Amino acid sequence: MTATLERPAAARRVGAGTGPGRRRLRNRLTVLAFVAPAIIGFLVFFGYPLLATIFFSFTRADGLNPPVWVGLRNYVHLFVNDPVGRTAALNTLWLALVLTLLRVVFALGTASVLVRVRTGVGFFRTLFYLPSLAPPVAATLAFVFLFNPGTGPVNTALRWLGVDSPPGWFTDPTWAKPSLTLLMLWVSGELMIIMLAALLDVPVELHEAAALDGAGPLRRFWHVTLPSISPVLLFGVVNSVILALQFFTQAMVASAVAAGSADVVGNSKTLGYPGNATMTFPIWLYQQGFRQFNMGYAAAMCVLLFLVSFAGTAVLIRQMRNTSGLGEAR
Amino acid sequence: MGSSCRPRHLSILMATLVTGLIGTACTTGGGVTTQPAPAPAPDEQVTVSVWSNFAHRELNGLNKVLDGFRAKHPNFTVESQGSQDDDKITQAIRGGNPPDVAISFATDFLGQFCSSGAWQDLGPYLERDAVDLDQIPDAVRDYTQYKGVRCAMPLLADVYGLYYNKELFDRAGISGPPKTLSELREMAERLTEFNPDGSIRVAGFVPDLKFYNHRPQMLAPHWGAHWQRADGTSGLSADPAWREFFTWHKELVDFYGRQRLSQFLASAGQQYSADNAFQQGKVAMMIDGEYRTAFIDEFTPDLPYGTAPFPVADDQPDRYGTGYTTGTIIGIPRGAKNPGAAWELVSYLTTDTDALVELANSIKNVPTTKSALTSPKLSVDENFRTFLEIFAHPRLVSSPASPNGGAYVKFTEDFATRYLSGEVSDLDEGLRKLDEQINAHNELSGN
Numbered sequence: 001m002t003a004t005l006e007r008p009a010a011a012r013r014v015g016a017g018t019g020p021g022r023r024r025l026r027n028r029l030t031v032l033a034f035v036a037p038a039i040i041g042f043l044v045f046f047g048y049p050l051l052a053t054i055f056f057s058f059t060r061a062d063g064l065n066p067p068v069w070v071g072l073r074n075y076v077h078l079f080v081n082d083p084v085g086r087t088a089a090l091n092t093l094w095l096a097l098v099l100t101l102l103r104v105v106f107a108l109g110t111a112s113v114l115v116r117v118r119t120g121v122g123f124f125r126t127l128f129y130l131p132s133l134a135p136p137v138a139a140t141l142a143f144v145f146l147f148n149p150g151t152g153p154v155n156t157a158l159r160w161l162g163v164d165s166p167p168g169w170f171t172d173p174t175w176a177k178p179s180l181t182l183l184m185l186w187v188s189g190e191l192m193i194i195m196l197a198a199l200l201d202v203p204v205e206l207h208e209a210a211a212l213d214g215a216g217p218l219r220r221f222w223h224v225t226l227p228s229i230s231p232v233l234l235f236g237v238v239n240s241v242i243l244a245l246q247f248f249t250q251a252m253v254a255s256a257v258a259a260g261s262a263d264v265v266g267n268s269k270t271l272g273y274p275g276n277a278t279m280t281f282p283i284w285l286y287q288q289g290f291r292q293f294n295m296g297y298a299a300a301m302c303v304l305l306f307l308v309s310f311a312g313t314a315v316l317i318r319q320m321r322n323t324s325g326l327g328e329a330r
Numbered sequence: 331m332g333s334s335c336r337p338r339h340l341s342i343l344m345a346t347l348v349t350g351l352i353g354t355a356c357t358t359g360g361g362v363t364t365q366p367a368p369a370p371a372p373d374e375q376v377t378v379s380v381w382s383n384f385a386h387r388e389l390n391g392l393n394k395v396l397d398g399f400r401a402k403h404p405n406f407t408v409e410s411q412g413s414q415d416d417d418k419i420t421q422a423i424r425g426g427n428p429p430d431v432a433i434s435f436a437t438d439f440l441g442q443f444c445s446s447g448a449w450q451d452l453g454p455y456l457e458r459d460a461v462d463l464d465q466i467p468d469a470v471r472d473y474t475q476y477k478g479v480r481c482a483m484p485l486l487a488d489v490y491g492l493y494y495n496k497e498l499f500d501r502a503g504i505s506g507p508p509k510t511l512s513e514l515r516e517m518a519e520r521l522t523e524f525n526p527d528g529s530i531r532v533a534g535f536v537p538d539l540k541f542y543n544h545r546p547q548m549l550a551p552h553w554g555a556h557w558q559r560a561d562g563t564s565g566l567s568a569d570p571a572w573r574e575f576f577t578w579h580k581e582l583v584d585f586y587g588r589q590r591l592s593q594f595l596a597s598a599g600q601q602y603s604a605d606n607a608f609q610q611g612k613v614a615m616m617i618d619g620e621y622r623t624a625f626i627d628e629f630t631p632d633l634p635y636g637t638a639p640f641p642v643a644d645d646q647p648d649r650y651g652t653g654y655t656t657g658t659i660i661g662i663p664r665g666a667k668n669p670g671a672a673w674e675l676v677s678y679l680t681t682d683t684d685a686l687v688e689l690a691n692s693i694k695n696v697p698t699t700k701s702a703l704t705s706p707k708l709s710v711d712e713n714f715r716t717f718l719e720i721f722a723h724p725r726l727v728s729s730p731a732s733p734n735g736g737a738y739v740k741f742t743e744d745f746a747t748r749y750l751s752g753e754v755s756d757l758d759e760g761l762r763k764l765d766e767q768i769n770a771h772n773e774l775s776g777n
Contacts, residue, residue: 064447268438274592
């Protein structure tokens, strides 16, 4: 098979600006017309907001008046003068590492168990998937009440089991982020279902061949299952990292409920409660842009978050391609 | 050549478009009014939209007062929308589609509203209609203006005082509420009851500075602490009263034990619910606003409680009787469609004695004009009267308006949490760094 789209150079010269040229222009316009919705969507909903955000990050803007150019001042403040921003960044980094790792492992572990269940398959899959359908605010409210250190059933059970000083969960700065992580694991049914589908897709004959070669369950899992599902694992990791970098609703609600002021979510006393342990980067960003009128500063935080997300995702994809050979498959 | 030029033209076109869009982005339409808009003629039909964060019982109270306005102005249609918090109001202004009248529960955003012109300057209206601002107490006038621009009028005030449980006082053999901070400390310890396992059953007074309304801005005036220096910069490290303030709380935290106190707070119940710890008899004394009397009436009418001015520093007895005030504010957003009509409604709600009294009676807030405060129609019981007296005190205090949504309060509360948990060993150095943090953040806002 050879392509027949190329024409002799002489023919191209003769055709320039005449019939074939118009036809080529028409072809291009037709193609452009078909891709125009995607291009317009990209420019309006991504390109323009991105450029505008970068522009605003160099200004003092409140969203109410014309922005004032301040150069790098917002970035200097972010890196030098904002301890709350630094705490928020560290909290988000903590979530990006711990939550990502545990979420992928938990989803994969649950799926690995479910894939072996022979009776009541539908019941157990539904049971594990169901929490992910709960609205985030409702799920968080329920979770915080369940884990209330004084009156919640979790600590009551722990005391009954002989634990003298059970954790303070959402009210203790040390335990607040692990508590949020537990909440996110509870609602990770969506990723679990995707992992389950990937595990069911692993060819049985590969396992059989490996077993014949004397590989045990662990070796088969490591050398057969994991390479087979590596694209899904990559998706799980990237999805979890982005989830962690955008972590907002659950932290906002949990802090307000734990502070005893569920009806004034976003109030300065509830933000990040306890002791800014639940203050995530997006929450501080929102606070700056929409409550403290530092829209330019919030834009600088957005740019930083975008760069970190972009770099993190790029590194993950490159790393995964290197280890799984995905690059060669293309 | 022709084909290579097209992308360049396209790039130039796109760059121009993007630059233009960026240049105009995020700025609201409509200018700032310098001349007052005329009131609508009596036969002109107008619709005025009102946004507030009132809900349930309180929204019904506001709507009844608005009905009274409609009865006096039949050509007005008033559309009242509740559950609209400051974020939504601000976004509506930014989006160029604000209500005609905005009501905000807090004064945190006032500095920004006034300085940016997001809420229109009401000065021209007040001057045109010769409104007597002397009818409004000084502290209230302060928290409704910023650097000389009055962009809001007060619509009822919140005043903070001491609530105490009489039954728990009797049980501890205490005859009356404390008047000084050392008395408060001593009574707090006497009133505290522990369970056999050492956990707190009843807390005399909770020294956590994020507990309900036990917040620095409500409490600090009783220590005589000031937020700012004369030049407007943060002055916490320069005022010894702040040192006393934090030390007093830390000593009481140490009395309870941080761990036990945290455990107690975790099961204290939500602030604005029937489970509120004071209403449940788990806290013997607390600082709160006058509106708590309405919550107690609604949720726990049999609670044996009393109210009093909050105790003051031992060396400043002349402060006793006063307190902290803030309140609901009302204004006309930039871009309001009917500013002239909006002012008629704002003026009615904030200066008409009967309207203010009716609203105050309905939601149990303190009316904000002197004539409304002395109106015989104002429903006043023994507990509510305390707050009227505090409000009438000449040394009533409010928080300084800030241009960044009260960021200094957030930073101070964060510092308090760290100090009370023992993370900060050098209080003076900590306060100095806190000042730096607040000042740096204010500079970010261009102030």
